[in-house]
Amino acid sequence: MDEREGAKRRIRMVVAYDGTRYAGFQLQLGVPSIQGELEKALGKLLGGSRTVVFGASRTDGGVHAEGQVVHFDMTGRIPAEKIAFALNTMLPDDIRVTDSRRAADGFHARFHATGKLYRYSVWNARHASPLHRLTHAHVPVPLDMDAMRSEALTLVGEHDFRAFQAAGAAGGSTRRRVHRVRLYQQGPHIELLIHGNAFLYNMVRIVAGTLMDVGRGQVLPGAVARALTSGDRLDLGVTAPARGLTLLRVFYADDDQADAYFGVPLR
Amino acid sequence: MDEREGAKRRIRMVVAYDGTRYAGFQLQLGVPSIQGELEKALGKLLGGSRTVVFGASRTDGGVHAEGQVVHFDMTGRIPAEKIAFALNTMLPDDIRVTDSRRAADGFHARFHATGKLYRYSVWNARHASPLHRLTHAHVPVPLDMDAMRSEALTLVGEHDFRAFQAAGAAGGSTRRRVHRVRLYQQGPHIELLIHGNAFLYNMVRIVAGTLMDVGRGQVLPGAVARALTSGDRLDLGVTAPARGLTLLRVFYADDDQADAYFGVPLR
Numbered sequence: 001m002d003e004r005e006g007a008k009r010r011i012r013m014v015v016a017y018d019g020t021r022y023a024g025f026q027l028q029l030g031v032p033s034i035q036g037e038l039e040k041a042l043g044k045l046l047g048g049s050r051t052v053v054f055g056a057s058r059t060d061g062g063v064h065a066e067g068q069v070v071h072f073d074m075t076g077r078i079p080a081e082k083i084a085f086a087l088n089t090m091l092p093d094d095i096r097v098t099d100s101r102r103a104a105d106g107f108h109a110r111f112h113a114t115g116k117l118y119r120y121s122v123w124n125a126r127h128a129s130p131l132h133r134l135t136h137a138h139v140p141v142p143l144d145m146d147a148m149r150s151e152a153l154t155l156v157g158e159h160d161f162r163a164f165q166a167a168g169a170a171g172g173s174t175r176r177r178v179h180r181v182r183l184y185q186q187g188p189h190i191e192l193l194i195h196g197n198a199f200l201y202n203m204v205r206i207v208a209g210t211l212m213d214v215g216r217g218q219v220l221p222g223a224v225a226r227a228l229t230s231g232d233r234l235d236l237g238v239t240a241p242a243r244g245l246t247l248l249r250v251f252y253a254d255d256d257q258a259d260a261y262f263g264v265p266l267r
Numbered sequence: 268m269d270e271r272e273g274a275k276r277r278i279r280m281v282v283a284y285d286g287t288r289y290a291g292f293q294l295q296l297g298v299p300s301i302q303g304e305l306e307k308a309l310g311k312l313l314g315g316s317r318t319v320v321f322g323a324s325r326t327d328g329g330v331h332a333e334g335q336v337v338h339f340d341m342t343g344r345i346p347a348e349k350i351a352f353a354l355n356t357m358l359p360d361d362i363r364v365t366d367s368r369r370a371a372d373g374f375h376a377r378f379h380a381t382g383k384l385y386r387y388s389v390w391n392a393r394h395a396s397p398l399h400r401l402t403h404a405h406v407p408v409p410l411d412m413d414a415m416r417s418e419a420l421t422l423v424g425e426h427d428f429r430a431f432q433a434a435g436a437a438g439g440s441t442r443r444r445v446h447r448v449r450l451y452q453q454g455p456h457i458e459l460l461i462h463g464n465a466f467l468y469n470m471v472r473i474v475a476g477t478l479m480d481v482g483r484g485q486v487l488p489g490a491v492a493r494a495l496t497s498g499d500r501l502d503l504g505v506t507a508p509a510r511g512l513t514l515l516r517v518f519y520a521d522d523d524q525a526d527a528y529f530g531v532p533l534r
Contacts, residue, residue, distance in 0.1 A: 016396060016397050016398065018400070066396075094397045094400070096395050098392070127283075127351060128355070128360070128363050130284050130285040130331075130362055130363050133360055
């Protein structure tokens with residue numbers, strides 16, 4: 001009955017993208033954005049007035065996603081599962097919808113998210129890698145992985161992460177819970193996986209930059225603990241470049257287990 | 268004494284590239300090539316007349332490399348080890364020299380190669396992956412990995428591979444030895460690693476295309492054995508797309524062990 005012409009349905013999609021060319025997820029006038037491309041493709045598919053797309057995470061310019069989640073409302077007869085295929089014929093090849101399905105009417109991609117999983121990737125070798133230049137930060141000096149791992153462990157738990165956000169970030173509570181952090185190394189590849197209930201603006205890039213600075217000896221071990229106490233951004237390291245960051249997955253109450261990702265690193 | 272101004276030295280370099288933008292390794296007039304970019308950068312660095320660069324493998328347009336090997340001759344005082352750093356400041360960011368060192372005067376990147384190791388990468392999922400679109404072929408249907416593995420094993424050994432080359436390939440012996448072939452799978456990632464003493468033109472892409480065609484049931488198992496007997500290209504599957512192929516390493520008599528690569532798949 002809901003599938004009749006005119007009935008409104010809420011659709012939930014998983015979206016993957018190479019963020020290199022984009023100013024970020026969020027629609028901005030005059031520059032390419034992921035939201036803008038999705039809304040343009042939906043306009044071609046559905047016609048009518050603008051279809052507004054809501055994303056779980058407002059990823060920055062240059063940040064990638066394997067599992068961004070978005071929602072929007074539509075009318076019309078197209079089965080929800082076919083929308084991914086239809087949109088993929090109209091989207092640029094650096095954006096792909098990997099899943100589309102009907103959601104409950106009240107579902108909200110952002111407000112209902114219970115957790116997020118990010119990966120930060122580093123190419124740790126004397127010379128940069130052309131094949132990883134868009135997805136990895138390049139660190140040409142050796143890194144002390146043990147020091148980085150110890151430092152990372154102090155992030156775990158519920159803390160006030162106010163030191164871990166970009167200057168001028170929006171107000172509101174800065175308490176967040178980091179469930180798990182893991183560092184993997186295989187040859188020149190280093191991966192940081194971080195799973196938490198939510199993240200402040202630039203928090204993952206500040207975490208990654210601080211761990212790298214500890215790894216190369218430019219920030220003393222214990223910086224994370226000091227910053228959690230002081231709340232001072234200056235106790236931490238640099239903000240790591242956007243290109244190394246990928247939003248791997250957004251979790252919801254019906255499915256919030258990240259275990260599989262921590263067992264299968266360095267894909 | 269050899270380092271004095273004017274003394275000629277032969278230099279051997281390892282070169283990595285994202286082949287997407289290039290017509291291939293080999294210099295071609297009017298289109299970008301890896302050899303062309305290397306010679307342009309060497310021209311800026313060394314001045315004087317053209318420095319001719321010889322590559323171990325004439326990779327096709329769209330084919331990538333992590334370990335192409337080249338050689339050239341130079342005069343001047345720059346220490347061999349510094350050349351990589353100097354060239355990397357002048358090369359486009361999709362080409363990087365990862366090693367430069369002095370070689371024996373008679374060293375030839377191509378003629379002295381004793382083996383090559385290639386990787387063919389497939390993204391096996393219903394929808395393509397934006398983050399792997401330049402380095403993986405997309406296969407949207409399920410693949411029978413067991414059938415592909417059995418088929419791959421029949422490649423191993425010394426055979427007349429004349430069926431495994433592009434039509435119109437150059438003459439000469441078509442006997443080659445395949446040392447080892449391995450297929451790895453991790454979620455949607457599939458990797459074919461193939462190590463041999465040398466490969467015919469398009470041989471790895473024909474191997475990869477045939478294995479994928481066997482995997483999706485479009486070519487009957489036993490195709491490789493039939494083609495090795497018949498010498499007929501038509502007994503095999505499609506030529507897989509260039510973008511999935513990466514030259515990982517070129518081996519020489521002083522260092523021809525590929526074992527480490529077969530133990531560390533899917534990086």
